[in-house]
Amino acid sequence: MSTEYATEYSPDGFTLLVYHRxxxxxxxxxxxAAECKAVAGNVATSVAExxxxxxxxxxxxxxELTTSRNWLGxxxxxxxKVPVVWDR
Numbered sequence: 001m002s003t004e005y006a007t008e009y010s011p012d013g014f015t016l017l018v019y020h021r022x023x024x025x026x027x028x029x030x031x032x033a034a035e036c037k038a039v040a041g042n043v044a045t046s047v048a049e050x051x052x053x054x055x056x057x058x059x060x061x062x063x064e065l066t067t068s069r070n071w072l073g074x075x076x077x078x079x080x081k082v083p084v085v086w087d088r
Contacts, residue, residue: 019078055087
């Protein structure tokens with residue numbers, strides 16, 4: 001598995017952009033989406049710990065998530081854009 005991410009900081013938190021690849025081609029789209037959200041949550045927590053901040057719960061309705069499959073390499077991938085807000 002491989003994960004890449006970027007952050008765009010704002011005064012009230014940050015936007016997390018995550019790209020995650022799985023070596024499992026037969027993964028269901030819903031399973032890939034759930035795993036992608038979990039990976040994004042882990043990355044967000046890690047970023048918050050580096051800043052010594054706590055996170056507010058993520059609003060799932062604001063998460064933009066896409067999944068795809070590479071037929072040649074037999075890889076499933078997902079990308080997510082997650083708005084993360086600091087807890088006050």
